[in-house]
Amino acid sequence: xxxxxxxxxxxxxxxxxxxxxxxxxxxxxxxxxxxxxxxxxxxxxxxxxxxxxxxxxxxxxxxxxxxxxxxxxxxxxxxxxxxxxxxxxxxxxxxxxxxxxxxxxxxxxxxxxxxxxxxxxxxxxxxxxxxxxxxxxxxxxxxxxxxxxxxxxxxxxxxxxxxxxxxxxxxxxxxxxxxxxxxxxxxxxxxxxxxxxxxxxxxxxxxxxxxxxxxxxxxxxxxxxxxxxxxxxxxxxxxxxxxxxxxxxxxxxxxxxxxxxxxxxxxxxxxxxxxxxxxxxxxxxxxxxxxxxxxxxxxxxxxxxxxxxxxxxxxxxxxxxxxxxxxxxxxxxxxxxxxxxxxxxxxxxxxxxxxxxxxxxxxxxxxxxxxxxxxxxxxxxxxxxxxxxxxxxxxxxxxxxxxxxxxxxxxxxxxxxxxxxxxxxxxxxxxxxxxxxxxxxxxxxxxxxxxxxxxxxxxxxxxxxxxxxxxxxxxxxxxxxxxxxxxxxxxxxxxxxxxxxxxxxxxxxxxxxxxxxxxxxxxxxxxxxxxxxxxxxxxxxxxxxxxxxxxxxxxxxxxxxxxxxxxxxxxxxxxxxxxxxxxxxxxxxxxxxxxxxxxxxxxxxxxxxxxxxxxxxxxxxxxxxxxxxxxxxxxxxxxxxxxxxxxxxxxxxxxxxxxxxxxxxxxxxxxxxxxxxxxxxxxxxxxxxxxxxxxxxxxxxxxxxxxxxxxxxxxxxxxxxxxxxxxxxxxxxxxxxxxxxxxxxxxxxxxxxxxxxxxxxxxxxxxxxxxxxxxxxxxxxxxxxxxxxxxxxxxxxxxxxxxxxxxxxxxxxxxxxxxxxxxxxxxxxxxxxxxxxxxxxxxxxxxxxxxxxxxxxxxxxxxxxxxxxxxxxxxxxxxxxxxxxxxxxxxxxxxxxxxxxxxxxxxxxxxxxxxxx
DNA sequence: AGCGGAGCCTA
DNA sequence: GTAGGCTCCGCTG
Numbered sequence: 001x002x003x004x005x006x007x008x009x010x011x012x013x014x015x016x017x018x019x020x021x022x023x024x025x026x027x028x029x030x031x032x033x034x035x036x037x038x039x040x041x042x043x044x045x046x047x048x049x050x051x052x053x054x055x056x057x058x059x060x061x062x063x064x065x066x067x068x069x070x071x072x073x074x075x076x077x078x079x080x081x082x083x084x085x086x087x088x089x090x091x092x093x094x095x096x097x098x099x100x101x102x103x104x105x106x107x108x109x110x111x112x113x114x115x116x117x118x119x120x121x122x123x124x125x126x127x128x129x130x131x132x133x134x135x136x137x138x139x140x141x142x143x144x145x146x147x148x149x150x151x152x153x154x155x156x157x158x159x160x161x162x163x164x165x166x167x168x169x170x171x172x173x174x175x176x177x178x179x180x181x182x183x184x185x186x187x188x189x190x191x192x193x194x195x196x197x198x199x200x201x202x203x204x205x206x207x208x209x210x211x212x213x214x215x216x217x218x219x220x221x222x223x224x225x226x227x228x229x230x231x232x233x234x235x236x237x238x239x240x241x242x243x244x245x246x247x248x249x250x251x252x253x254x255x256x257x258x259x260x261x262x263x264x265x266x267x268x269x270x271x272x273x274x275x276x277x278x279x280x281x282x283x284x285x286x287x288x289x290x291x292x293x294x295x296x297x298x299x300x301x302x303x304x305x306x307x308x309x310x311x312x313x314x315x316x317x318x319x320x321x322x323x324x325x326x327x328x329x330x331x332x333x334x335x336x337x338x339x340x341x342x343x344x345x346x347x348x349x350x351x352x353x354x355x356x357x358x359x360x361x362x363x364x365x366x367x368x369x370x371x372x373x374x375x376x377x378x379x380x381x382x383x384x385x386x387x388x389x390x391x392x393x394x395x396x397x398x399x400x401x402x403x404x405x406x407x408x409x410x411x412x413x414x415x416x417x418x419x420x421x422x423x424x425x426x427x428x429x430x431x432x433x434x435x436x437x438x439x440x441x442x443x444x445x446x447x448x449x450x451x452x453x454x455x456x457x458x459x460x461x462x463x464x465x466x467x468x469x470x471x472x473x474x475x476x477x478x479x480x481x482x483x484x485x486x487x488x489x490x491x492x493x494x495x496x497x498x499x500x501x502x503x504x505x506x507x508x509x510x511x512x513x514x515x516x517x518x519x520x521x522x523x524x525x526x527x528x529x530x531x532x533x534x535x536x537x538x539x540x541x542x543x544x545x546x547x548x549x550x551x552x553x554x555x556x557x558x559x560x561x562x563x564x565x566x567x568x569x570x571x572x573x574x575x576x577x578x579x580x581x582x583x584x585x586x587x588x589x590x591x592x593x594x595x596x597x598x599x600x601x602x603x604x605x606x607x608x609x610x611x612x613x614x615x616x617x618x619x620x621x622x623x624x625x626x627x628x629x630x631x632x633x634x635x636x637x638x639x640x641x642x643x644x645x646x647x648x649x650x651x652x653x654x655x656x657x658x659x660x661x662x663x664x665x666x667x668x669x670x671x672x673x674x675x676x677x678x679x680x681x682x683x684x685x686x687x688x689x690x691x692x693x694x695x696x697x698x699x700x701x702x703x704x705x706x707x708x709x710x711x712x713x714x715x716x717x718x719x720x721x722x723x724x725x726x727x728x729x730x731x732x733x734x735x736x737x738x739x740x741x742x743x744x745x746x747x748x749x750x751x752x753x754x755x756x757x758x759x760x761x762x763x764x765x766x767x768x769x770x771x772x773x774x775x776x777x778x779x780x781x782x783x784x785x786x787x788x789x790x791x792x793x794x795x796x797x798x799x800x801x802x803x804x805x806x807x808x809x810x811x812x813x814x815x816x817x818x819x820x821x822x823x824x825x826x827x828x829x830x831x832x833x834x835x836x837x838x839x840x841x842x843x844x845x846x847x848x849x850x851x852x853x854x855x856x857x858x859x860x861x862x863x864x865x866x867x868x869x870x871x872x873x874x875x876x877x878x879x880x881x882x883x884x885x886x887x888x889x890x891x892x893x894x895x896x897x898x899x900x901x902x903x904x905x906x907x908x909x910x911x912x913x914x915x916x917x
Numbered sequence: 918a919g920c921g922g923a924g925c926c927t928a
Numbered sequence: 929g930t931a932g933g934c935t936c937c938g939c940t941g
Contacts, residue, residue, distance in 0.1 A: 633935090
């Protein structure tokens with residue numbers, strides 16, 4: 001059964017303030033009450049409730065003040081030492097991921113009462129965490145009070161034991177006893193015992209009132225005296241359970257905690273146990289949450305309250321309309337024409353845009369107001385839907401009008417879908433996935449469900465909930481219309497709400513806004529076009545290669561079995577381990593991270609001279625990899641409709657700003673070995689066309705020269721020629737023409753290693769020299785290129801100071817684990833920090849180049865951009881246009897950034913991708 | 918059927 | 929030693 005924990009914030013703050021000694025931190029700030037509350041919150045989280053909230057009083061009068069001017073009139077003002085702890089408390093509560101609820105006009109109790117009743121109706125178990133006895137009136141079979149500070153729980157029996165009355169009698173009980181602290185008038189001389197006695201006798205307050213005459217003695221007079229005020233008192237002590245709220249119990253999921261901010265707050269207020277918990281969690285997961293706000297010095301006051309308060313406009317349930325009539329559709333068409341920003345989403349039959357059919361479209365034009373237009377639900381008994389052709393034809397002018405701004409979540413997919421129906425979407429202005437990605441690429445995944453949870457505290461309907469999962473999953477076209485509407489309209493609605501939550505963040509940092517507006521958003525249609533175009537594959541070439549590879553693999557396999565004297569699965573590292581190290585008794589040189597003797601390439605290479613089996617395995621593996629991943633796979637993935645391979649480019653999955661490619665991954669096609677390179681021969685151009693490949697020469701090293709400003713490195717690049725040779729000449733103190741092959745190899749290893757944040761130890765390993773020698777090389781390198789060392793130091797320092805490093809264009813690259821107590825994790829983070837500005841800037845540059853080249857290609861039909869492989873762009877070009885395209889591509893790639901060194905681009909042209917290199 | 922580990926391809 | 933994606937096995941449901 002799902003559980004909801006409601007925390008009575010004010011009650012805890014007061015109770016902790018009075019119960020704990022007046023602690024303070026090194027700055028002299030009071031921390032006692034905070035400490036108590038933080039411990040209570042941490043204990044609460046350990047219960048892992050599905051839903052939770054921290055409820056506190058909103059500023060301003062409530063309905064009780066209106067009802068009775070004397071209400072709480074004698075309450076002393078909040079002590080300064082307590083007041084000072086309110087803002088930090090809210091900051092910590094927010095950073096822990098609690099939804100904070102503050103509703104004006106009512107007290108926290110009323111919000112808690114209302115949510116408790118609502119949750120109960122939904123079959124949710126409720127725990128009310130409070131130290132306020134008045135709350136006992138809420139207790140029921142599924143509502144229990146918890147007092148974390150005294151570590152007690154109070155259910156129905158507990159209420160009876162403590163008060164001597166049933167929970168439903170608590171209101172009457174409190175009315176009779178009154179409350180001197182809150183200035184609620186009761187019956188004087190009537191304490192808990194008398195109240196319980198009367199209620200036991202007459203059942204209810206009304207019963208007591210009706211029988212007021214029968215009560216004798218002095219106390220009877222007091223009762224009769226109090227009679228006129230009792231109805232008012234009852235109103236005052238009754239906790240409301242019908243407050244109109246913009247959110248419900250199920251909106252109250254915990255958000256992702258902001259560990260970085262927590263660490264800072266805990267450190268500031270010196271909560272050592274809480275800090276230790278954070279460290280333990282970090283060690284366990286190896287993950288540290290990145291701050292989502294401006295990193296650097298964080299003043300708790302700035303980040304408190306509103307950051308985590310559920311914003312009614314962004315978190316309320318939406319109003320979704322299922323559009324099945326022309327009247328409805330025309331009304332929405334009108335809304336779209338008037339909209340400042342159109343949020344749209346498509347529903348289809350497949351996640352592969354190239355094979356998907358459209359099933360429906362949803363729109364949102366304001367938060368909470370969305371529609372779903374079903375177009376292709378075809379289950380038995382499906383209601384009649386609008387004509388797809390008519391709807392798309394009517395929407396086409398809207399989608400294709402660049403002056404009507406549009407918003408999507410991963411809009412590239414929807415653009416591809418609509419393109420299948422002849423609609424060329426123009427005017428994509430925003431994409432919530434990219435907003436989140438540019439804001440902080442690593443704080444969260446950027447799918448809508450994760451974003452809604454993190455930035456809105458909203459739990460979306462999951463696709464699995466409407467369509468099932470695994471083998472039983474049905475197509476969206478089989479989902480009933482009402483369910484489909486809830487799901488699909490929510491997608492458009494949440495996209496819009498996410499935009500409202502994320503855009504102000506981006507807009508507040510000019511460099512990030514520029515990266516988003518000038519790089520990521522314009523890149524969307526460019527990538528979409530590349531995916532749709534696809535690349536032509538020669539299936540016959542691949543099939544022939546598969547056969548040849550298979551034949552040679554079989555031979556190797558038979559030889560291996562003969563050597564091992566029995567059959568075994570060459571693809572199984574585990575079986576191989578047994579054969580090599582147990583049966584044949586070979587000496588294992590390396591271990592896997594899990595402690596098993598390793599059978600990876602390096603380990604087999606190391607024992608290849610002691611037995612013939614390792615070499616057979618190595619040969620077999622390289623062939624198996626080629627066949628399973630490339631020759632078999634690629635020919636099977638050719639789209640039958642287009643005869644081409646259509647990859648997907650991912651704009652939101654690489655921490656440094658690169659794009660990645662999958663289904664298939666065209667960014668890891670072999671190139672280093674002769675056999676591998678043959679696979680590239682299958683990437684061809686149509687008859688009369690050529691493949692043109694253009695790649696940046698040493699782009700990351702050039703960026704290092706630019707960023708570091710190191711004179712030696714700048715000179716080397718300005719001189720042109722072989723930079724590794726130039727480096728070797730400097731490091732080894734010989735003229736460039738006398739540099740030996742080994743010297744150049746060492747220099748190249750240093751150049752690359754430095755960009756990966758390498759240590760002398762790593763270089764020694766790479767070059768197979770001892771550590772002293774490697775460290776000697778690095779010493780000489782840094783003495784020749786002192787600017788490089790300074791740059792690396794500065795980068796590490798910036799990473800520690802800000803939690804992120806930046807690219808040339810100001811993209812922020814957050815680092816995880818920089819403050820880890822685990823040395824390995826921390827050093828890993830520092831290496832990543834050193835590499836990130838170079839890898840990230842290179843990514844920015846090629847993205848800018850792609851946008852520029854695509855703009856130039858826009859109205860041409862003699863060349864298409866097909867692939868991006870990090871520092872390389874691949875095109876198909878009609879033979880008569882090759883020279884012109886080559887010049888234009890080089891010009892735009894070289895001109896994609898103004899660096900302190902030239903950006904050199906090498907171009908090759910050929911009948912296939914291999915020849916074009 | 919889904920998942921983690923091992924291994925290996927790219928820049 | 930940076931950044932990814934894909935395939936296989938072998939385990940768990």
